[in-house]
Structure formats: structure tokens, C-alpha cells
Amino acid sequence: MADLALPETPAKTQTWRQGDLIFRWLSRGCAFLVPALIGGIFLALLIYSLPAIKKFGVGFLVSPEWNPVAQEFGAASSIFGTVVSTLIAMLLAVPLSLAIAFFLVELAPPAVSRVVSTLIELLAAIPSIIFGMWGLFVFAPFLQAHVQPWLASTLGFLPLFQGPPMGIGIMSAGTILAFMILPFICAIARDVFLLVPRTIRESAFGMGATTWEVMYKVMIPYGLVGLIGAVFLGLGRALGETMAITFVIGNSHRISASLFAAGNSIASTLANEFAEATEPMYVSSLIALGLVLFLITYLVQILAQFLLRRLYRSWSAGL
């Protein structure tokens, strides 16, 4: 019996080792797939945008001209729209989501906190095209009828709020974006706040700090690294958002000081114009726009890493 059993044991080990080896190669392959994909996409973008880069050079980045008939292309209006709409979104979404997260962790009764948390996560699950349609049919008309006329009459002396209120435009695009990135920032911020040890929070209250002071001086510094991560996650999403923006931004190649005016973003220009672009220079310019977006997103990520590392050393107490 023992004789028969003996040869089995090495065979088993053999298959185990082989399985291990396959698994190792498989996981290694998966891990390398990501850098390979990123490198490949970057190369493809670069190669296909070469004709436009050669023709327009650095001028491509600063020229506001976008004329398919004359085959003159510049990215300035698209970059402007992308940056401004993202900026509006961040200005609205960051304080709002921090406030919501703090409320959920520190102030709300547990039942309310549970319900609201779930709802916020649901908000993140809504497809962006739904936001776009809601923005176009409900939110933009609301802005046009109620918010923009009020802004024009009170702050109309600023160039930001001039021109006829159309509803659609940079302002509604930025606001819709804020709604879209809010759940991402908020969910992470809530988790970060939850990780702040109870004892620290309670000692702060115990020392007579107000709720505001606890949030501003204890919770935020403690979780700063996590919060910055949350903000950059939202930022990355806002920069590349396409469908919702295309619906409400107004799709006009123009740089205007007024937030009421129509504009466009890199992603919305691509979504709009790629299908019907036939001339090689037109296609190449659109791909060059894609390359610009790729680089902007990449730079933002690098900046985030850099900031995180610096903050981690100097500021953060906890995480």
C-alpha cells in the first residue's frame, strides 16, 4: 500500500508548482497590461496627432481658432472650457461634500446617516448621460428662469455674469459636473472622517472646541492626505467627463469671460466632431486634442502624488 501511495505525493506537488507558476505569470501579465495599455494609447495619440503638431506647433495650444472649412485648428477654446468648467465644479463640490461628510459622521443621527450615505452612493451610480439629460431638460431651464436673471441683476457689473441668460453654457456645465463628482469626494471624505479616532475627536470637544473647530482644526488636518486623494479623484473625473457636458455646455468654440456664454470642453468637442471629421488634418487635430487631455489628466495625477508626498511629511498627523 505504501509503495503505491509514494509516487502520488511528488506528482501532487508538481501540479501545485505548475499552478503557482501559471498564476504568477498570469498576474504578472495582468499587471504589465496596464502600463502597456497606457504607453500604447499615448503612442497612438502621438503618432496620429503628428500631422497637426507639425502644422500648428505650439500655436495649437494657444490659438482659439477652430475652423474646419479653412482647416485651421487650435485647442485654446476647448482647454479653456475644460479648465473653467472643472474649476467651477471643484469650487462647488469640495466644500459641499466635506460639509456633507462631516455632517454624516459627526452630527447626523445614525439612521439619517445611513439613509443619506446610501443615497449619495446611488448618486454616483447614475450614468452620466442621465445627468446630461436632466441638465438639459430640467436644470438649465431652471438656471435660465431663476438663477441667472438674479445673478445678472445683482452681480451683473462683473464680466462673469453678463450676456443673455440661456441656461445652457459654462455655468450649467460646471454645476452639473459638481453634482457628478460630489458623491465620489463625499464618500471618501466620509470614510476618512470615520477613521479619525474617537478619542481624538472627543478630547477636542472635551477641551471646549466648537463643532466648527473640531472639523476645521482636528478632522481635516488629521485626514488631509485622504481628503486630497478624494479631491483629486473628483478632479480627474471632472476633467474627462464627456456626455453630460456635451448636453449642457453649448458646444461653441469660443472663449468668453461670461459664465452664461456657451463654450466647449476637450471631451465634448471630441464627442461632437469625431464621427463626421473626414479631412486628415481635422482628424489629426481632434486626436491632438485628445493628447492634450491625456497630458492634462496625467499632469494632474503627478501633481496629486507630489502634493500627497509633501503633505504626508509635513502636515498630516494620522493617516
Added chain:
Amino acid sequence: MKKLIWLAMITAVTLALAAGAQAQPLTLNGAGASFPYPLYSQWAHKYHELTGAKINYQSIGSGGGIAQIKAKTVDFGASDEPLKVEDLDQAGLVQFPVVVGGVVPVVNVAGIAAGQIKFTGDLLAQVFMGKIAKWNDPAIKNLNPGLNLPDQNITIVHRADGSGTTWLFTHYLGLSSPEWKEKVGVGKSVKWPASNSVGGKGNEGVASYVKKVAGAIGYVEYAYALQNQMSFAVLKNRAGNFVTPSIESFQAATANADWQKAPGYYIVLNDQPGDQSWPITGATYILVHKQQADAAKAKGVMKFFDWCYKHGGEMAQKLDYVPLPAKVVELVQATWAKEIKADGKPVWP
């Protein structure tokens, strides 16, 4: 080494799947213009019920349709903008018109109903250039003495995506105004000069923006103006009459065009002669290769469009497209017989 084996296995599986997909009853693939998509998909559905042949049409835009047929990834391409004869010859393509549609200017001004406001081509060009900025401008008032036009800014609504509709519309403005032709030009997307303008995606995007923005003017396919109950404008045609857009006025423009003398059916139905002709009318086209590799597939495409010409007219009209007159269909089918070949032999009839 192991990596190579994996690669080989994946390739083998992919090839096997691809081979399996080909062994099916006649399936024809087409791609292109979005304007005729609702009609082509209805036709394809009905045709599938009757004959079992499957027609897949992907509405990816005219530019995409042209690129795909050139790359031979589809059996037929579709475009709203006709290709010039030299481009057709260079790519070895034949093009033929299928249905005709019209583009109509639509406005959103309080108190102005459909068919009330009048425009000439030149006035329309000036409005779209931003030279006329208010609805109560004397130029508009003089043409519309009976209308109560408000002191309101005009907002231009145009297509944000490249589109055959824009091509047709800007072509018409170019015909009507030399200044437009010189400063803006004709194209599937152009640089819109008016400072107060917004772009909507697709006909539905333009239609909804015009409806939302008070004082807006835009241009959409006739069907969208009807479905959305929009206030379309009346235009002065070449004969000097103010005509209302309708199936009849598109038909008039089609009938008065001289198809026989248009090589490659390159004919723009804008500004055609005839008392009732609507001045912004255009055909949508199908592109196929002259030299066909697969006779059965080529014949399948011809048969499908033959069926559409003969039996699809009623469905077309229901969706507000205008079928081609019978004599144009005869011309088209003579072209098929003459130009489309597989192994040196004509495919049709």
C-alpha cells in the same frame, strides 16, 4: 516562451470565432449618415421579415460611412453629402441617391407661429453671421410687416457635430450670400461667426435648444420641426415665391432637378427652379464599390435598395422623407447595371 504560447492560443480562438461568424445566411453591413437612419432601420426590419436577409445599418455619421466603405469594412456606405466625381473615381466607388429631405429654419419668438415669419436666403445669411442681432431689426421687419417682432436678442443655434444637415444649410446660405461663401464657407461643420450662438448635438439637440432659448433661430430636418411642433419659417425660392416646407415642396425641388446631366448624381437640390420648390432640399446617398469581391453580397445590396425604391415609398413618407421620382430610380438602376461588377461581370440585374 510561455507568453508566445498564450498568444498563439488566443489568436487561434479569435480566428475560429471569426470563421464561425461568417458561415451565416446573407448579412449585409452598412454604415454612415444619421439623417436616413430611422428610415433605413425600418426598411431593413421589414425586408428581413419578407426575405430573411439581414441588413445591419450603423448610424455613425456620413464621414464615418465614407471612411468605412473606403476601407471595405462595410458592404455599403451612406452619406448626406455627395462625393465629387473625381473622389468617387479615385476610390473606385459608385454613389446613388435614395431619398430626399428638406432642412427648415425654425424660430422661437413669442407670438410667432409656424409658417408666419418670412426670410430670404440673404437675410438668413446675415442673421446667421450675427450681422442682424435683434428680432426687430428693420431688415426683418420690412419683410414681415404684419408681425409684432420684439426687441430681443437673436441667438443662433447650430449643429455641434459635423452633419450633412449643416452642409446643406451652409451650402444654401453660400448660394444666397457671396459674403457667407467667402467668410464662412460651406461644410459639415463651420466656424459660426455670430457671437451669440450655441451648438446642439444632433437634430434633436438643435430642436431642444431652439425651444428652450427665447429668441433663438436654428435649422433642423423637416421631420424634427414637425415632431417638435416648432415655428418654421417660410423661404423665398428661386422663382420668387414664398414657400412653406412640405413633402410637396421637397418633391417639387426634386422633380425640377436635372439628374440625367449630373455625373455621379452629384446634385445639390438647393435653390432649384420651380414655383413650389423648397430651396433647402437634398438627397441622401449610398456608396458601393465598383469592383465587388462577392457577387452574392453585391447583388444583395442592389436587391435591398431595389425593394426600397419599389415598396418603401409609403414608409418613407410616413417618416417625412421624400421618395425619388420613378425616372430617377430608372437612371440609378441603369448605373448599377453599367458600373457595378464582380469578376468583370455586371451584378445587376
